[in-house]
Amino acid sequence: MTAQLPTAGFRDPEFARRLGRRHRAGTWYKWICFAAAAVGVLTLAVLLTDVLIDGARRLSPEFLSSFPSRRPESAGIKAALWGSIWMISLTALMAFPLGVGAAIYLEEYAARNWLNRLIEVNIANLAGVPSIVYGLLGLELFVRALGFGRSLLAGSATMALLILPVIIIASREAIRAVPGSIREASYALGASRWQTTRHHVLPSAFAGILTGTILALSRAIGETAPLIMIGALTFIAFVPEGVLDPFTALPIQIFNWVSRPQPGFHVNAAAGILVLLAVLLLMNSVAIVLRNRFQRKW
Amino acid sequence: MARRRLMDLVTVLCLGSWVACGGGGAPEDRDPADTAGDERAAGDGPRLSGAVRGDGSSTVFPIMEAVSEEFQKENPGVRVTVGISGTGGGFKKFCAGETDLSNASRPIKETELEACRAAGVDFVELPIAFDGLSVLANPANDFAQCMTLPELKKLWQPEAQGKVMRWNQVRAAWPAQEIHLYGAGTDSGTYDYFTEAVVGEEGASRGDFTSSEDDNVIVQGISGDPRGLGFFGYAYYEQNKDRLKLLEVDGGDGCVAPSPETIANGTYKPLSRPLFIYVRTTALDRPEVKAFIDYAITNATSLVAETGYIPLTDELYRLARTRAGKRTPGSIYEGGGSQAGTRLQDLLEAEEAGAGGDDTGPDGTVRGDSAAA
Numbered sequence: 001m002t003a004q005l006p007t008a009g010f011r012d013p014e015f016a017r018r019l020g021r022r023h024r025a026g027t028w029y030k031w032i033c034f035a036a037a038a039v040g041v042l043t044l045a046v047l048l049t050d051v052l053i054d055g056a057r058r059l060s061p062e063f064l065s066s067f068p069s070r071r072p073e074s075a076g077i078k079a080a081l082w083g084s085i086w087m088i089s090l091t092a093l094m095a096f097p098l099g100v101g102a103a104i105y106l107e108e109y110a111a112r113n114w115l116n117r118l119i120e121v122n123i124a125n126l127a128g129v130p131s132i133v134y135g136l137l138g139l140e141l142f143v144r145a146l147g148f149g150r151s152l153l154a155g156s157a158t159m160a161l162l163i164l165p166v167i168i169i170a171s172r173e174a175i176r177a178v179p180g181s182i183r184e185a186s187y188a189l190g191a192s193r194w195q196t197t198r199h200h201v202l203p204s205a206f207a208g209i210l211t212g213t214i215l216a217l218s219r220a221i222g223e224t225a226p227l228i229m230i231g232a233l234t235f236i237a238f239v240p241e242g243v244l245d246p247f248t249a250l251p252i253q254i255f256n257w258v259s260r261p262q263p264g265f266h267v268n269a270a271a272g273i274l275v276l277l278a279v280l281l282l283m284n285s286v287a288i289v290l291r292n293r294f295q296r297k298w
Numbered sequence: 299m300a301r302r303r304l305m306d307l308v309t310v311l312c313l314g315s316w317v318a319c320g321g322g323g324a325p326e327d328r329d330p331a332d333t334a335g336d337e338r339a340a341g342d343g344p345r346l347s348g349a350v351r352g353d354g355s356s357t358v359f360p361i362m363e364a365v366s367e368e369f370q371k372e373n374p375g376v377r378v379t380v381g382i383s384g385t386g387g388g389f390k391k392f393c394a395g396e397t398d399l400s401n402a403s404r405p406i407k408e409t410e411l412e413a414c415r416a417a418g419v420d421f422v423e424l425p426i427a428f429d430g431l432s433v434l435a436n437p438a439n440d441f442a443q444c445m446t447l448p449e450l451k452k453l454w455q456p457e458a459q460g461k462v463m464r465w466n467q468v469r470a471a472w473p474a475q476e477i478h479l480y481g482a483g484t485d486s487g488t489y490d491y492f493t494e495a496v497v498g499e500e501g502a503s504r505g506d507f508t509s510s511e512d513d514n515v516i517v518q519g520i521s522g523d524p525r526g527l528g529f530f531g532y533a534y535y536e537q538n539k540d541r542l543k544l545l546e547v548d549g550g551d552g553c554v555a556p557s558p559e560t561i562a563n564g565t566y567k568p569l570s571r572p573l574f575i576y577v578r579t580t581a582l583d584r585p586e587v588k589a590f591i592d593y594a595i596t597n598a599t600s601l602v603a604e605t606g607y608i609p610l611t612d613e614l615y616r617l618a619r620t621r622a623g624k625r626t627p628g629s630i631y632e633g634g635g636s637q638a639g640t641r642l643q644d645l646l647e648a649e650e651a652g653a654g655g656d657d658t659g660p661d662g663t664v665r666g667d668s669a670a671a
């Protein structure tokens with residue numbers, strides 16, 4: 001690069017000095033950014049190592065297939081694992097259509113009037129509401145007012161509310177990223193707005209929508225506070241069989257084990273964290289696979 | 299092409315959530331009230347089904363967890379849930395009729411009795427175990443062996459806040475080092491009981507101490523702080539003996555260290571307390587709840603000891619079984635909440651002696667005055 005610069009100022013010693021300084025500043029900047037990236041990765045590595053050292057020896061098929069117990073060595077995570085799988089599936093069934101529907105309305109149909117602006121501002125604000133507040137809402141609305149009880153349905157509905165703003169925002173971004181020319185081409189061929197959305201906008205935006213949804217679900221599977229409000233902090237030694245059954249979830253089981261006096265339970269908690277991490281990583285890899293599968297290039 | 303992909307997507311989503319797609323709404327709501335009706339007479343043990351819903355104290359939780367675990371091994375058809383909402387939180391749900399039984403680390407309070415009465419929730423109060431609130435110091439503390447009740451009060455009462463900050467202010471012979479206090483959180487029955495027993499008023503204490511609902515936090519606090527002092531249930535001391543120094547407490551009759559013997563026979567006072575389960579009387583009509591309660595009382599001695607608490611005497615368990623059988627309504631504490639120094643045995647024996655002509659059945663009302671009968 002430097003060889004092609006005009007040579008007039010290049011011999012100027014002042015210029016050379018400043019150039020060196022700029023290069024040094026650039027290098028510094030690179031390393032500061034690297035350090036910023038490393039902080040997160042290192043913290044994660046330390047946490048993972050710590051948990052692996054504590055929990056790996058406890059992981060076994062029996063750990064996955066046993067119910068909680070007062071004896072740490074025979075306690076397992078079956079009820080919590082199934083509870084989490086149930087809850088996240090129900091949450092997805094509720095939050096996905098609602099979130100994508102809301103995003104389609106706001107991006108494709110909504111006129112720029114005060115009502116829609118109000119909706120938009122509210123959704124953006126809802127994304128920042130602490131999860132415990134959703135727990136309180138879920139307790140009053142789903143558990144008490146609608147009479148769901150302390151059930152899977154109440155827990156999933158609360159979680160669906162919690163992640164709805166995230167799904168809406170992510171889906172809107174994805175829909176907005178679809179070039180306007182695609183829509184115009186569709187209209188030009190005589191397609192209606194719904195046909196355009198259904199056959200062109202949605203398929204094109206699907207990769208982004210799915211990624212956003214699965215990341216939101218990953219947040220839901222690790223949430224503890226709203227579930228404690230709902231009343232899932234419970235000893236349960238059975239697998240739920242219907243949406244109105246009581247349940248417990250992985251983070252709750254971990255929380256429960258950590259607060260026990262026996263060190264054996266703390267090992268169980270570490271193993272439980274590994275199971276939760278595995279579920280999370282699995283969900284994230286599904287997100288990546290789906291994104292690659294549905295991605296469109298123009 | 300797009301259609302193909304959408305179909306793939308539906309397949310993937312269904313695979314991901316196959317439980318919901320496949321078996322989703324199929325199983326009906328198992329309302330315990332429905333299944334209760336199908337049950338034949340109580341006693342056909344293995345055929346029991348239905349649900350037992352419990353909630354309440356985190357102190358009593360380990361005991362009920364053990365009971366549920368063993369009970370469900372013998373009765374796989376019954377689904378027992380035991381929540382952890384704290385004694386007060388448990389009573390809120392219990393008096394709203396949301397649970398069948400409530401675990402409590404102190405007797406029911408007047409306000410809670412009112413709530414139950416207003417909702418028409420009648421209950422039976424059953425003692426299940428003893429717990430000894432223990433006063434703990436760091437093992438590096440070589441001067442403190444025993445504390446008198448007045449000393450504990452001097453240290454913990456609300457007036458001590460910001461003033462009593464050194465060990466020698468509690469007892470002149472102790473060094474002029476700072477004292478660091480740890481204790482149970484204010485939502486716990488443990489805190490209620492400690493303040494009642496030590497300060498003389500439930501819920502009154504200094505506020506400048508490290509508090510946590512999680513007893514492990516207090517254990518870690520004291521074991522890592524040579525100047526620390528704190529209190530929590532005896533079961534947590536049992537599990538952490540090597541990291542803590544147990545202090546004796548002088549309740550007026552000399553220094554006594556908490557131990558299974560001194561807690562059970564009442565000589566460790568006033569910091570030993572009974573733990574309870576409260577059962578809704580209408581729930582006791584359901585065979586699975588009755589079987590669960592019977593199981594709890596019958597196997598309490600071994601299960602309570604295993605979880606680190608102190609079992610009641612056989613005589614007290616016999617009295618508890620009688621109460622459950624007769625469905626004696628109300629609280630022997632008459633809504634007084636934590637009552638330090640009251641002996642459980644005396645109360646129950648007085649009640650049994652008094653209730654000669656027992657016509658106490660489930661009659662839809664809560665009577666807090668049954669002990670006076």
